[in-house]
Amino acid sequence: MSDEWAIVERAFHAETARAYEGLFTLGSGYLHVRGSLEEHLADAPQNLEYTRLPADVTSEKFPETKAKWGTYVPGVFGRHPLLNAEMINLPWFLGLVPIVNGERLEVEKCRIEEYRRELRLDHATVKRRLRWRTKSGAAVLVEFERFVSGAHPHLCAQRMKLSADRAAEVRIEAAIDADVRTNGYDHCRRVKLRRMGTNGIACFVVIDGGDAIEMQTRVGAPGCEWRYVETPRAATLTADVKLTGGNDFIVEKRTVVATSRDLMVRSATDWMRQVEALSFEQLYAEHLEVWHKRWESCDVEVEGDQRSQLALRASLYHLLRAHVTNDDRVAIDAKGYAGEAYWGRYFWDSEMFLLPFYLYTDPPRARTLADFRVNTLGGARENAKRYGYDGARYAWESDAEGNECCPNWQYADHEVHVTADVAYGLAHYARGSLNDDYLSGSAAETLVETARYWMQRLDRRPGEDHPSLLGVMGPDEYTPISNNNAYTNRLVKFALQLAATVGEVGGASPEECQAFERAAEGLPIPRHEDGVLVWQCEGFDTLAEPRFEQLWHNRGRRFAEQVPRERLYRSKCLKQADVLMLMMLFPGEFSDAEVRRAWNYYEPLTTHDSSLSAGVHAIVACRLGLVEKAWEFLERSVGVDLDVEAGGASEGVHIANAGTIWQMAVFGFAGMRTAMQSDVLTFEPRLPAAWSRLAFPIAWKKGRVSVGITREQITVTNRGDATLRICVGGETHAIKAGQRQVWTLLGSDSQTP
Numbered sequence: 227m228s229d230e231w232a233i234v235e236r237a238f239h240a241e242t243a244r245a246y247e248g249l250f251t252l253g254s255g256y257l258h259v260r261g262s263l264e265e266h267l268a269d270a271p272q273n274l275e276y277t278r279l280p281a282d283v284t285s286e287k288f289p290e291t292k293a294k295w296g297t298y299v300p301g302v303f304g305r306h307p308l309l310n311a312e313m314i315n316l317p318w319f320l321g322l323v324p325i326v327n328g329e330r331l332e333v334e335k336c337r338i339e340e341y342r343r344e345l346r347l348d349h350a351t352v353k354r355r356l357r358w359r360t361k362s363g364a365a366v367l368v369e370f371e372r373f374v375s376g377a378h379p380h381l382c383a384q385r386m387k388l389s390a391d392r393a394a395e396v397r398i399e400a401a402i403d404a405d406v407r408t409n410g411y412d413h414c415r416r417v418k419l420r421r422m423g424t425n426g427i428a429c430f431v432v433i434d435g436g437d438a439i440e441m442q443t444r445v446g447a448p449g450c451e452w453r454y455v456e457t458p459r460a461a462t463l464t465a466d467v468k469l470t471g472g473n474d475f476i477v478e479k480r481t482v483v484a485t486s487r488d489l490m491v492r493s494a495t496d497w498m499r500q501v502e503a504l505s506f507e508q509l510y511a512e513h514l515e516v517w518h519k520r521w522e523s524c525d526v527e528v529e530g531d532q533r534s535q536l537a538l539r540a541s542l543y544h545l546l547r548a549h550v551t552n553d554d555r556v557a558i559d560a561k562g563y564a565g566e567a568y569w570g571r572y573f574w575d576s577e578m579f580l581l582p583f584y585l586y587t588d589p590p591r592a593r594t595l596a597d598f599r600v601n602t603l604g605g606a607r608e609n610a611k612r613y614g615y616d617g618a619r620y621a622w623e624s625d626a627e628g629n630e631c632c633p634n635w636q637y638a639d640h641e642v643h644v645t646a647d648v649a650y651g652l653a654h655y656a657r658g659s660l661n662d663d664y665l666s667g668s669a670a671e672t673l674v675e676t677a678r679y680w681m682q683r684l685d686r687r688p689g690e691d692h693p694s695l696l697g698v699m700g701p702d703e704y705t706p707i708s709n710n711n712a713y714t715n716r717l718v719k720f721a722l723q724l725a726a727t728v729g730e731v732g733g734a735s736p737e738e739c740q741a742f743e744r745a746a747e748g749l750p751i752p753r754h755e756d757g758v759l760v761w762q763c764e765g766f767d768t769l770a771e772p773r774f775e776q777l778w779h780n781r782g783r784r785f786a787e788q789v790p791r792e793r794l795y796r797s798k799c800l801k802q803a804d805v806l807m808l809m810m811l812f813p814g815e816f817s818d819a820e821v822r823r824a825w826n827y828y829e830p831l832t833t834h835d836s837s838l839s840a841g842v843h844a845i846v847a848c849r850l851g852l853v854e855k856a857w858e859f860l861e862r863s864v865g866v867d868l869d870v871e872a873g874g875a876s877e878g879v880h881i882a883n884a885g886t887i888w889q890m891a892v893f894g895f896a897g898m899r900t901a902m903q904s905d906v907l908t909f910e911p912r913l914p915a916a917w918s919r920l921a922f923p924i925a926w927k928k929g930r931v932s933v934g935i936t937r938e939q940i941t942v943t944n945r946g947d948a949t950l951r952i953c954v955g956g957e958t959h960a961i962k963a964g965q966r967q968v969w970t971l972l973g974s975d976s977q978t979p
C-alpha cells in the first residue's frame with residue numbers, strides 16, 4: 227500500500243484531534259461527518275453554548291475543546307440570532323464504544339500499545355487499529371472502519387472488530403447523540419428519540435430553520451440482546467457479550483439520514499430498507515466502485531515528491547466528497563462541509579477556486595454549481611433591493627437561498643466583486659463544456675439582472691467622462707473601501723459585456739444592452755504614470771508602508787493576528803492576490819513586462835494571510851518562469867490542511883485551497899489555458915525540480931484527454947471521439963480521436979523576475 231493514497235495518524239495526541247477530525251471528514255455529497263473517534267474523548271463536551279461574534283474569521287479564536295463533532299447535510303440551514311443563517315450541525319451518530327472488563331475505551335486514559343488511524347483517499351474510508359492493554363491484563367485488538375457510502379449517499383456504515391488474547395466480558399454501546407450545538411448555538415426546536423425494534427434507534431429533530439431531520443441507526447452483532455437507554459437528547463443501545471480468547475467479535479452499525487429538503491422524498495426507514503439485504507462487504511464493494519470511477523476522472527499523478535502527491539490526492543478527495551451530485555440547490559461551502567467556521571456559506575470561492583476543477587474533470591458537476599447561482603437569483607434580487615438597487619446582487623456569504631448572510635458590513639457591503647465573479651463562472655461553465663446555449667437560457671436573465679445592478683452601482687464623478695466603481699473591497703480584504711479596484715472593474719466590464727451579448731434573451735431591451743456595453747467600455751483600470759504598473763485601486767500608492775520588518779514578528783502566524791485591523795486598512799499590505807489574480811484570469815491582456823512589474827511590486831506587500839493567495843501566485847509565477855517561487859507557494863498550500871500541528875483542518879477543510887492545489891498543477895506547472903483564455907487546448911509545461919512526471923486527465927469541450935508531462939516531453943492522448951486541436955510550444959496541432967501524440971519540450975526556465 228502506497229503512502230500516497232493514505233493520510234496516517236500514527237499516535238493519538240489531544241492537540242491534533244480537531245485537525246484530524248476535519249481532515250478525516252467522510253462524505254457522500256449528501257451527508258458529511260467529521261472524523262471523530264467512535265468512543266469520543268473525555269472532557270470534550272459537545273453542548274457548550276457560546277456566542278461567536280461578527281469577528282474576522284481569519285484571526286478569530288475558537289473555543290479550545292479537544293474534539294468537535296460535525297454532521298452536515300448541505301442546505302440544512304438554521305437561524306442564528308446574531309450571525310444570520312448558518313448550516314446546522316446535526317446529531318452525532320458515530321458513537322460505538324467497547325467496555326472491556328469494566329474499562330471503557332478512552333485513548334487518552336487507557337494503555338494503548340499500538341495505534342494507527344488512516345484515511346484511505348482512494349477508498350474514502352477511515353480505518354483505525356489499536357492494541358489496548360486493559361487494567362485487567364487482557365490485550366485487546368480494536369479495529370474500526372467506516373465509510374459514508376458513495377453508492378447509497380444517505381448511509382454511513384461502521385464496523386468494529388474486537389479480539390482479545392484471553393476471555394473477557396465486553397459491553398458494547400452504540401448511540402445517537404442529539405445534544406449538539408452549531409457554533410455554540412442550539413438550533414434544535416424539538417428532539418424525539420425512540421427505540422426501533424430490537425436493535426435500532428430513531429431520532430427526529432426539528433430545527434429552527436424549519437427543516438426536519440430523521441436518523442435511524444441499526445446495530446448488528448451475533449448473539450447480542452440490546453438494551454435501550456434514553457436521556458433527554460441521546461439514546462444508546464447496549465449489549466453484553468463474552469469474548470473468547472483469540473476469536474474476532476464484529477459489531478456493525480448503520481445509520482441513515484433523511485431530511486425534509488431531500489430531492490427524493492423517502493423516509494429513513496425506506497433508506498434503511500434499501501440496504502438491509504446487503505452485507506457490509508457488499509456495501510463496501512459498491513462504495514469502492516463509485517469512488518474508483520470518481521478517481522478515474524480526475525486523479526493527478528506526480529512522480530518525484532510524495533508530499534505534494536499526497537496533498538494533491540487529499541485535495542481531490544475532499545473536492546470529490548464535498549460536491550453534491552445532481553443537486554443544484556446547494557454549492558460547496560468554504561469549509562467543504564467539514565466544519566462550521568464559515569457557517570456553511572457559499573463564497574466567490576465557488577466560481578474562481580472550485581468550479582475549474584469540476585469543469586475540467588467532470589463537467590456536470592460544474593453545471594450544478596453554475597445552476598446554483600441561477601437558482602438563487604431570487605435571493606440576489608432581494609439583496610439588491612435591500613441595498614436600494616434594481617437587479618441582482620449576489621451575496622458575499624450566501625445561504626442556500628442566495629441571501630446575504632455575512633454579518634460583517636465591510637465584506638457584505640463592499641466586497642461586491644462576487645456578483646461579477648458569478649457572471650464569469652456562468653460563462654466559464656458554458657465555454658468549458660461547449661454549452662453555449664447555457665447562456666441563452668435562464669442564465670441570461672441572471673446576467674441581465676446583475677448588469678442592471680451594476681448600472682446603478684456605478685458612479686460618474688464630476689468632470690469625468692467615464693463611470694467609476696467607488697467604495698469597493700477587491701479580493702484583497704485589507705484594503706476595505708477603495709475606488710476603481712482593477713480586479714473588480716475588469717470583472718464588472720466582463721459581466722456587462724456578457725450581459726450585453728445575451729441581454730435580449732434575458733429580457734433586456736436593445737437600448738439597455740447598448741448602455742451595458744458603453745458602461746463596460748468606460749470602466750478604468752488605474753495605472754502608474756509609467757503605464758506599466760497596474761494599481762490595485764486609485765491611490766493605492768498613497769497608503770502607509772506596511773512595516774513588516776518591525777511589526778510582523780512571528781512569520782509563522784498571520785500578519786492580521788499581530789496588528790490591529792486599523793493598521794491593515796491604512797497600509798499597503800495585501801491579504802491575498804488582487805492585481806495578480808486579475809492577471810491570472812486574463813493573461814492575454816497583460817504583457818510579460820506588466821505581469822513582472824506587478825509581481826515585483828505586489829508580492830513583497832502580500833501577507834498571504836488567506837489560503838486563497840498561494841495558488842494564484844504559483845500560477846502567475848509559472849507564467850513568469852519563476853518555477854522555484856511557484857514551488858514555494860505549492861509547498862505552502864500543501865500544508866494548509868495536512869499540517870495538523872499547525873491546526874490544519876480543525877475548523878473545516880480549506881476547500882478553495884484544495885481547488886487551487888489542483889489549479890497549481892494543471893494551470894501552473896502544466897501551463898494549461900482555461901477555455902476562457904483559449905479556444906484551443908494549450909499547454910506550456912514547466913515542471914518543478916522535485917517532479918519528474920505529472921499526469922492527469924482533462925475534460926475539454928465535450929472531449930476527454932490524458933496528459934503526461936516529463937521534463938523532456940509532453941504526451942497527449944485524445945480519448946474523445948472528435949479530432950482535438952491542441953497547442954504546445956506555441957504551435958497548434960490536430961490529434962485524431964483515440965490517438966496519442968508526443969512532443970519534445972524545448973527551452974529552459976528563466977528564474978529572474
Ligand code: BGC
Nearest residue numbers: 284560573574575703836838
Ligand atoms: C478570503 C476570501 C474567501 C473567504 C472564504 C477569506 O479569508 O479572504 O477571499 O472567499 O476567506 O474562503
